Amino acid sequence: MSKYRYLCFLFVSMLVPTLAFGAGETVHWMTPHYTFNRTTVIAGARYFAAHCMACHSVSSLRYEYLTADLGMSKSEVMKDIMLPSGAAFKGTIDSPMPSDMAAKWLGKPPPDLSHMDRYLGSKFIYTYLLSFYWDPARPSGWNNYVFPMVAMPNILAPWGGTVGPKGQVIYPGKLSPAEYHKNVADVVAFLRYASDPSYFKRMALGPYVIGILLLFTILAYLLKTAYWLDLKKKGRHVDSRVKRS
Amino acid sequence: MSRFSVWVNQRLPLDETVKEHLTEYFAPKNFNILYYAGSLLLLMIVMQLISGFFLMAHYDPTSQGAFASVQGIMYDTNWGWLIRYMHVDGVSLIFILLYAHMFRGLLYGSHRTPRELVWIIGYVIYLLMMAEAFVGYVLPFGNLSYWAGEVITSIIHAVPIVGPSLTTLARGGPGVGTATLQRFLALHVVLFFLIILAAIVMHIVALHKVGSNNPDGIEIKKHKGADGKPLDGIPFHPYYTVKDLFGVGVFLTIFVTIIFYAPTMHGIFMERTTFLAANPMVSLPDVTPPWYLSPYYAMLRAVPNKYYGITIMITSVLLPFLLPWLDRNPVRSSRYRPVYKTMLIVAGISFITLAWVGEQPPLPKFFLIERVATALYLGFYILLPIISTIEPTRPVPERVTG
Amino acid sequence: MTTVTDAEHDHKNITRRRFLTAATSAVGVVVGGMAVVPLIESMEPTAAALAASSTTVDLSPIEPGMQVTVPWQKKPVIIINRTPEMLASLKETMDKGILKDPLCKVPQQPPYCTNMYRSRIPEWYVGIRICNHLCCIPHYRPKKGSVAPWWLGGFHCPCHGSMYDLSCRVIQGSPAPHNMAVPEYEISTEKMSTTITHMYPKAHLC
Numbered sequence: 001m002s003k004y005r006y007l008c009f010l011f012v013s014m015l016v017p018t019l020a021f022g023a024g025e026t027v028h029w030m031t032p033h034y035t036f037n038r039t040t041v042i043a044g045a046r047y048f049a050a051h052c053m054a055c056h057s058v059s060s061l062r063y064e065y066l067t068a069d070l071g072m073s074k075s076e077v078m079k080d081i082m083l084p085s086g087a088a089f090k091g092t093i094d095s096p097m098p099s100d101m102a103a104k105w106l107g108k109p110p111p112d113l114s115h116m117d118r119y120l121g122s123k124f125i126y127t128y129l130l131s132f133y134w135d136p137a138r139p140s141g142w143n144n145y146v147f148p149m150v151a152m153p154n155i156l157a158p159w160g161g162t163v164g165p166k167g168q169v170i171y172p173g174k175l176s177p178a179e180y181h182k183n184v185a186d187v188v189a190f191l192r193y194a195s196d197p198s199y200f201k202r203m204a205l206g207p208y209v210i211g212i213l214l215l216f217t218i219l220a221y222l223l224k225t226a227y228w229l230d231l232k233k234k235g236r237h238v239d240s241r242v243k244r245s
Numbered sequence: 246m247s248r249f250s251v252w253v254n255q256r257l258p259l260d261e262t263v264k265e266h267l268t269e270y271f272a273p274k275n276f277n278i279l280y281y282a283g284s285l286l287l288l289m290i291v292m293q294l295i296s297g298f299f300l301m302a303h304y305d306p307t308s309q310g311a312f313a314s315v316q317g318i319m320y321d322t323n324w325g326w327l328i329r330y331m332h333v334d335g336v337s338l339i340f341i342l343l344y345a346h347m348f349r350g351l352l353y354g355s356h357r358t359p360r361e362l363v364w365i366i367g368y369v370i371y372l373l374m375m376a377e378a379f380v381g382y383v384l385p386f387g388n389l390s391y392w393a394g395e396v397i398t399s400i401i402h403a404v405p406i407v408g409p410s411l412t413t414l415a416r417g418g419p420g421v422g423t424a425t426l427q428r429f430l431a432l433h434v435v436l437f438f439l440i441i442l443a444a445i446v447m448h449i450v451a452l453h454k455v456g457s458n459n460p461d462g463i464e465i466k467k468h469k470g471a472d473g474k475p476l477d478g479i480p481f482h483p484y485y486t487v488k489d490l491f492g493v494g495v496f497l498t499i500f501v502t503i504i505f506y507a508p509t510m511h512g513i514f515m516e517r518t519t520f521l522a523a524n525p526m527v528s529l530p531d532v533t534p535p536w537y538l539s540p541y542y543a544m545l546r547a548v549p550n551k552y553y554g555i556t557i558m559i560t561s562v563l564l565p566f567l568l569p570w571l572d573r574n575p576v577r578s579s580r581y582r583p584v585y586k587t588m589l590i591v592a593g594i595s596f597i598t599l600a601w602v603g604e605q606p607p608l609p610k611f612f613l614i615e616r617v618a619t620a621l622y623l624g625f626y627i628l629l630p631i632i633s634t635i636e637p638t639r640p641v642p643e644r645v646t647g
Numbered sequence: 648m649t650t651v652t653d654a655e656h657d658h659k660n661i662t663r664r665r666f667l668t669a670a671t672s673a674v675g676v677v678v679g680g681m682a683v684v685p686l687i688e689s690m691e692p693t694a695a696a697l698a699a700s701s702t703t704v705d706l707s708p709i710e711p712g713m714q715v716t717v718p719w720q721k722k723p724v725i726i727i728n729r730t731p732e733m734l735a736s737l738k739e740t741m742d743k744g745i746l747k748d749p750l751c752k753v754p755q756q757p758p759y760c761t762n763m764y765r766s767r768i769p770e771w772y773v774g775i776r777i778c779n780h781l782c783c784i785p786h787y788r789p790k791k792g793s794v795a796p797w798w799l800g801g802f803h804c805p806c807h808g809s810m811y812d813l814s815c816r817v818i819q820g821s822p823a824p825h826n827m828a829v830p831e832y833e834i835s836t837e838k839m840s841t842t843i844t845h846m847y848p849k850a851h852l853c
Contacts, residue, residue: 060316060319060320061320062320062321062694062698064694065320065694088698088701090694090697090698090701091698092698114316115316115520115521118509118517118520119517119518119520119521120517121517195520197319197320197326198319198326198327201326202326202504202505202506202508203505205505206501206502206505206506209501209505209681210498210501210502210505212674212677212678212681213494213497213498213501213678214494214498215674216494216497216671216674216675216678217491217494217495217498218494219667219670219671219674220487220490220491220493220494220671221491221494222667223487223490223491223664223667223668223671224487224488224490224491226660226663226664226667227483227484227487227664228484228487228488229660230484231274231479231484295686299686299689299690302689302690303689303693317693317695320694321693321694321695321696322689322693322694323685323688323689323691323693324685324686324688324689325689325693327685328685328686328689490671497678
């Protein structure tokens with residue numbers, strides 16, 4: 001019986017976060033508006049390097065992939081993306097912050113964002129980044145509608161502005177909402193690329209692979225009809241060995 | 246025949262085998278689209294073997310390294326993404342083909358006498374595929390893999406008397422860890438795979454012993470020509486080999502389209518929680534089995550009692566073994582049995598509904614759907630022995646049609 | 648007559664079958680080849696392996712006259728901080744005419760190391776410590792007269808007695824055919840570090 005309870009507990013405990021999200025019916029999921037192409041991803045990578053990479057790694061990616069996949073030049077990557085931390089061009093994109101220190105400063109180390117987009121989805125990340133509000137009760141001073149009690153402070157507040165718990169604007173940001181939302185959407189695009197790095201390769205190669213397989217299919221179809229003509233004509237099979245010789 | 250081929254054939258029955266299984270294996274001439282599934286399954290098994298070989302060349306079966314090594318395949322290995330998507334999406338396509346293949350068998354009565362063993366061996370292959378898929382599912386060691394491993398090995402715990410020791414034996418320790426990954430890898434690539442291969446050989450040998458059924462469900466051997474060959478049969482080679490080649494072309498086109506444009510199939514072929522590393526401290530927001538196993542999971546959930554739930558699930562897994570004997574009507578094909586056909590379609594729709602509902606969170610609003618679908622699905626097996634004896638049938642033709 | 652007889656029709660169909668069989672097989676071979684290339688390329692070193700293939704060594708603890716041997720790509724790499732006397736010995740071995748390839752004409756080193764020091768900076772020698780003969784690791788014998796009375800310092804292989812000077816140039820009478828290999832590397836005396844990046848492709852290791 002205890003085993004069954006354990007199983008039930010397991011299932012229920014897995015359900016709880018779903019219910020928590022479900023209970024917050026007020027969350028209005030926002031869809032990031034961006035065209036997913038190399039330009040957007042490069043803009044997102046630059047923005048990510050400038051604002052996010054001090055704490056967050058994308059350690060499955062390597063700097064060299066930004067040249068191979070996105071068409072950036074090596075000097076652009078070294079100038080705009082690589083932090084002056086002695087990172088290697090072939091190395092992984094790691095934040096310079098040691099995770100034990102980060103755990104001390106922020107309560108828990110900032111997560112690696114390599115697979116975040118595929119795990120949580122673009123809508124979640126976009127809405128989350130735009131859902132911070134000022135909450136003096138929190139150690140960081142920040143809280144989030146989508147992810148309550150989150151440890152991360154709203155580091156983009158100077159650009160996006162500060163909102164109170166009821167959504168009232170406390171300080172307007174340096175950027176217009178449209179510009180700011182575009183920047184955040186770019187970051188989401190970069191994270192989508194980071195979690196699915198083969199995307200551009202697949203898009204480039206896909207038509208050719210499908211093309212040659214279609215050609216094969218058409219030829220195989222013609223071959224099949226050529227052979228099956230035997231059956232149409234005589235109403236039954238003709239010994240294939242005689243026919244083929 | 247050249248002297249070399251004579252020399253070989255005196256020692257190895259090459260020509261004889263080719264004759265028996267290809268050029269002089271007479272298959273009914275009226276196979277329809279559902280008959281492509283069998284040869285495509287054979288193709289997919291080979292594809293899984295090839296992609297699996299190259300994946301294993303980069304895989305590290307330890308709880309520390311498994312997730313990272315699989316991500317290494319996706320990011321750092323040349324073409325690793327292609328090989329992994331082939332392997333992962335291949336599983337879902339295999340199950341689509343398996344379900345189509347089994348449904349076709351039931352639709353035209355291919356499981357009926359004298360083909361009972363073909364059906365039973367085939368069903369064993371399906372069960373082995375589920376076991377193979379499950380152990381393979383744990384290997385990438387994402388959080389979904391971890392919890393799937395935990396939950397399924399906990400279910401073994403419910404086995405009377407030996408349950409707890411079986412669970413420990415499956416895991417190789419108190420929890421799912423390195424020992425589990427290593428034995429699951431061994432099961433995945435050696436034991437289960439070899440048994441599946443052997444069972445496939447037996448499946449084909451048994452089929453070729455009794456001959457293929459066809460959409461009309463009648464024996465083509467009843468009407469033989471002057472040459473002793475069935476009038477409605479055609480040699481498998483070249484007619485069905487070229488036809489299957491066309492099927493392979495269509496199927497591979499679909500397969501690469503999925504790999505290149507929708508490799509995760511929006512979370513159906515690759516769930517989102519597989520992209521988070523295994524974490525025993527963080528349970529999942531939603532734990533649902535992969536789509537091809539979820540009908541059974543839904544049936545387990547449909548019953549508000551542990552023992553009845555497990556009994557229903559196990560019964561529903563084992564019932565298809567009895568199908569050749571549950572069906573008592575002399576007519577095989579559903580083409581001439583409208584009532585049977587309706588029942589079969591209802592059971593099929595219930596099964597798909599159960600697959601869908603098994604993927605939903607276990608909320609009360611789904612309970613009614615779950616229970617109705619379970620009842621309808623199991624009702625097929627329960628009603629079949631009675632209805633098959635009293636159902637009206639249409640006249641069966643002497644020779645195959647269309 | 649426009650009616651095609653059965654025999655003619657059969658003949659046309661057989662030609663058509665032959666052509667289609669050939670065409671389908673040809674495209675099938677292309678498809679198969681397309682599948683084989685990625686599979687074979689997947690077995691090449693991964694980006695992670697390539698990224699881990701360069702090694703950076705801190706030079707600051709290596710005082711003049713000292714050497715360290717560090718592992719790089721599973722091979723021993725020797726780094727020597729040569730003193731002025733040691734550098735002078737290189738000239739001396741050349742003057743004596745005992746070297747097989749004193750001017751380093753065989754490309755056993757990158758072009759930027761094709762000089763008597765076989766290095767980017769005369770004081771710092773960076774090279775693979777593997778005897779060119781049969782892959783043994785030679786002993787480092789910097790002291791004059793330590794191997795033979797005429798010995799000016801260098802390497803002596805314990806396996807088959809190959810001898811090298813302090814630039815790892817092979818001495819005549821040794822079984823080794825060439826000088827020891829020098830990999831591609833970068834060195835900075837400001838940062839006091841060297842990074843060994845990859846094998847010089849033309850160099851013959853052993």
